[in-house]
Amino acid sequence: MRSEIVEAVNLIAKEKRIDKDELRDILEDIFLTLIKRKYGESDHFDVIVNMDRGDVEIFIEKEVVEEVQDPLLQIDYKDARKIDPDIEIGEDFVEVIQPDQFGRRLINIAKQTLLQRIREYEKRKIYDEYSSRVGEIIIGDIHQVTRSGFFLLVDRTEMFMPRSESIPREELRRGDSVRALIKKVIEPENQVIELEEDFNRRRKNRSTPDIIVSRADNQFLIRLFEIEVPEIFDGIVEIKKIARKPGERAKIAVESMDKRIDPVGACVGMRGVRIQSVVRELNGEKIDVISFTNESELFIQRALTPAKPLRVILNHEEKLAVGIIPDKDMGLAMGRGETNKELAQQISGWNIELIKESEYYQKSMEDEVDIEDIPGLTASLIKKLREANVNSGEELKNLGLQGLLEIPGIGKKTAQKILQLLNV
Numbered sequence: 001m002r003s004e005i006v007e008a009v010n011l012i013a014k015e016k017r018i019d020k021d022e023l024r025d026i027l028e029d030i031f032l033t034l035i036k037r038k039y040g041e042s043d044h045f046d047v048i049v050n051m052d053r054g055d056v057e058i059f060i061e062k063e064v065v066e067e068v069q070d071p072l073l074q075i076d077y078k079d080a081r082k083i084d085p086d087i088e089i090g091e092d093f094v095e096v097i098q099p100d101q102f103g104r105r106l107i108n109i110a111k112q113t114l115l116q117r118i119r120e121y122e123k124r125k126i127y128d129e130y131s132s133r134v135g136e137i138i139i140g141d142i143h144q145v146t147r148s149g150f151f152l153l154v155d156r157t158e159m160f161m162p163r164s165e166s167i168p169r170e171e172l173r174r175g176d177s178v179r180a181l182i183k184k185v186i187e188p189e190n191q192v193i194e195l196e197e198d199f200n201r202r203r204k205n206r207s208t209p210d211i212i213v214s215r216a217d218n219q220f221l222i223r224l225f226e227i228e229v230p231e232i233f234d235g236i237v238e239i240k241k242i243a244r245k246p247g248e249r250a251k252i253a254v255e256s257m258d259k260r261i262d263p264v265g266a267c268v269g270m271r272g273v274r275i276q277s278v279v280r281e282l283n284g285e286k287i288d289v290i291s292f293t294n295e296s297e298l299f300i301q302r303a304l305t306p307a308k309p310l311r312v313i314l315n316h317e318e319k320l321a322v323g324i325i326p327d328k329d330m331g332l333a334m335g336r337g338e339t340n341k342e343l344a345q346q347i348s349g350w351n352i353e354l355i356k357e358s359e360y361y362q363k364s365m366e367d368e369v370d371i372e373d374i375p376g377l378t379a380s381l382i383k384k385l386r387e388a389n390v391n392s393g394e395e396l397k398n399l400g401l402q403g404l405l406e407i408p409g410i411g412k413k414t415a416q417k418i419l420q421l422l423n424v
Contacts (some may be wrong), residue, residue: 020051020123026117031056035097036104039072045097058097066090077405123188126157126269130211131185137223138213142176152180152213165214168247170283179281180213180222184236188420216246224281225252228274231266240292243346247285249339251303251347253292264289296321299354303344307333310357314350321350371396376421384409397422 010341028048035058036042042403048057062075064087080093104196140152140159149162150172161180172178188210213221222239231237242251254263267289268275275287289303297312300321307330309323325333333354334341345352371377371385374393388407390396396404396418 012053018118018125022121023118024049024051024116026121027056030113031058033113034106034110041072044073050144060095062093062095064091064093118187126210127185127187128159130182133186134182135219135223136182137179137220137227138182139179140176140213142172142174143177145172145174152178157211159211159213161213161215165212165216167215167283167285170215170247178215179224180215181217182211182221183214183219184212184216186210186212210399218244219243221250221278221282223250224278225267228277229267229269231256231261231263234259235267237263241266241347243343245343247283249286249288249335249343250282251290251305251343252286253290253299253303253347255292263386264291291354296348296350298346300350303334303348304340304352304354307395309333319350321348321352323352323354324357325354327356327358331357374421377418381410381414381418384401393422 028047031047032042032370034047035045035047038308039045044061046059046061048059051055060072062073064077064080065074066077066089068074068076075093075095077089080087084093138152138154138159140154142150143153144151147163149160150166152159152161159180159182165183166172173254180345221242221244225239226233229237232239232254236258237254239252241253242250246365252267254267256263256266266274275289279285279287288305290299290305293299293302297314300314300323301309304323304325307325309325311324313322313324323333332340333344341352341354370392371382371390374396379387384407385391385396390407399407400421401415403413404410405412405419410418
């Protein structure tokens with residue numbers, strides 16, 4: 001018999017990417033559930049759904065008896081003979097049950113359950129299809145913009161890019177086509193929902209899409225370079241490290257596996273055509289490409305690009321690097337909001353302090369000056385300091401107030417005066 005449920009399913013099958021065999025199994029399972037709700041059990045029933053003809057056949061095996069004690073599993077001999085004149089007592093009789101016998105209420109519940117099962121099937125299929133594609137770049141069209149993020153359509157599959165995963169200050173509008181990285185695929189919950197629970201459910205909020213995409217993730221930048229730079233895609237040039245503040249600046253350290261190929265030149269391209277393609281995709285984000293090295297001092301110098309430090313002094317115990325910067329380049333070295341310095345620290349793994357060239361040499365001169373050349377120190381005071389084995393301005397600074405007070409003949413007022421002379 002043709003079933004309105006099967007007809008509805010056939011329409012759904014045409015609209016959605018669902019295999020008919022899968023839908024048939026879902027339908028058979030739903031009808032068995034209906035049978036169990038109506039008759040209390042389903043073990044003696046068979047359900048056959050024909051998706052092509054759009055009909056469903058439901059059968060139940062009954063035993064032919066003279067006196068019926070269980071109407072569900074037994075049939076009267078006389079009634080059975082009316083349908084099959086050759087049947088005998090004790091034989092099995094197959095009775096056909098029409099789907100419309102379930103009543104309008106159960107049929108409506110079945111329809112709602114079917115829609116829920118199809119949603120679950122689609123989520124599972126999407127998960128299976130895209131979970132292996134995490135880290136890939138997709139191209140999608142924005143079909144909805146909300147306060148929380150952007151909904152994209154990719155081959156009729158909805159994906160979501162939270163605001164936190166978008167590039168700051170990038171204006172994306174409905175209808176825009178954008179690239180994004182598949183960052184995470186959320187596995188759908190495996191829940192068995194009772195028919196009436198599903199029928200009575202009211203979905204107040206839309207469900208969160210299962211696929212999260214990003215334009216702010218570091219991996220997105222790496223994938224863009226793989227697209228634009230064949231040497232990276234082929235493994236000849238390797239991206240060793242990356243630091244990024246989306247929408248502002250990024251630094252990547254690259255190394256060539258072939259000495260004949262310049263890794264930085266390969267990434268930049270002829271007249272900068274390769275890197276400019278990446279910059280345009282990232283809404284004008286500045287990108288510094290530097291050559292990787294294991295020499296910390298040299299790598300930190302390169303990490304501070306576009307500034308060129310005159311010198312980098314390393315303190316290995318504290319993992320501290322001091323960069324001496326030409327006065328005119330201090331702004332470049334720091335970057336807007338100290339972004340350049342922060343990214344240099346991230347990619348190098350060192351804490352970095354920046355000092356202007358003029359301040360460094362002035363400080364060096366002050367530190368190296370002999371105490372006799374410090375204006376304001378009397379001969380008697382110089383003698384006391386010499387006797388305490390203090391001979392330079394740097395040693396005086398290192399002593400501090402407490403250290404000076406420990407020198408015989410120097411009181412608090414004198415110690416404070418000495419420190420004032422040193423601008424401490």
